[in-house]
Amino acid sequence: MLRSNSRYLRGITVSVIxxxxxxxxxxxxxxxAQFEMLSSVCDTINASSHFVILTHQVIxxxxxxxxxxxxxxxxxxxxxxxxxxxxxxxxxxxYPRLVELxxxxxxxxxxxxxxxxxxxxxxxxxxxxxxxxxxxxxxxTEWNSQFPTHGLADQITIFHHDTIxxxxxxxxxxxxxx
Numbered sequence: 103m104l105r106s107n108s109r110y111l112r113g114i115t116v117s118v119i120x121x122x123x124x125x126x127x128x129x130x131x132x133x134x135a136q137f138e139m140l141s142s143v144c145d146t147i148n149a150s151s152h153f154v155i156l157t158h159q160v161i162x163x164x165x166x167x168x169x170x171x172x173x174x175x176x177x178x179x180x181x182x183x184x185x186x187x188x189x190x191x192x193x194x195x196x197y198p199r200l201v202e203l204x205x206x207x208x209x210x211x212x213x214x215x216x217x218x219x220x221x222x223x224x225x226x227x228x229x230x231x232x233x234x235x236x237x238x239x240x241x242x243t244e245w246n247s248q249f250p251t252h253g254l255a256d257q258i259t260i261f262h263h264d265t266i267x268x269x270x271x272x273x274x275x276x277x278x279x280x
Contacts, residue, residue, distance in 0.1 A: 106135075113265050114153075117156070144202070160217075168234060212235070214236040216236070223274040256277040
């Protein structure tokens with residue numbers, strides 16, 4: 103079973119979460135444990151300039167200013183259960199907590215990796231000031247030959263953290279150029 107976790111790293115809190123819980127059915131024990139871990143981070147975060155959440159799936163498609171996920175991501179994970187009892191998705195269950203952090207002055211960045219078949223990169227800031235970033239690959243397989251990015255150079259996200267000025271920036275680079 104994939105587990106979620108959080109760490110404080112030089113002024114940034116980073117959480118790695120599992121967005122594939124629902125693949126084999128809803129596992130409320132695992133979903134609840136992850137939701138409680140993330141809620142605990144939100145309740146206790148105070149020394150961080152940024153809260154970065156790393157995901158596989160693009161889970162933000164039901165946030166008003168970020169719809170139309172299928173036009174750029176490999177799949178739309180926003181329909182998955184993010185909180186049980188009652189079953190709720192990311193946009194309704196956890197996104198409001200992230201908005202609260204952003205309003206307190208902690209910059210929130212959500213990073214997904216399920217890209218590459220339609221587009222290699224994505225970045226947008228929501229109406230509430232939360233940054234959404236994604237990148238991915240289109241491997242050279244027969245299955246991927248159907249996608250418009252097949253055969254093109256893959257791109258990845260490179261992050262730059264300035265601990266003195268408490269800034270976090272990113273850029274997309276071609277993997278072959280590194």
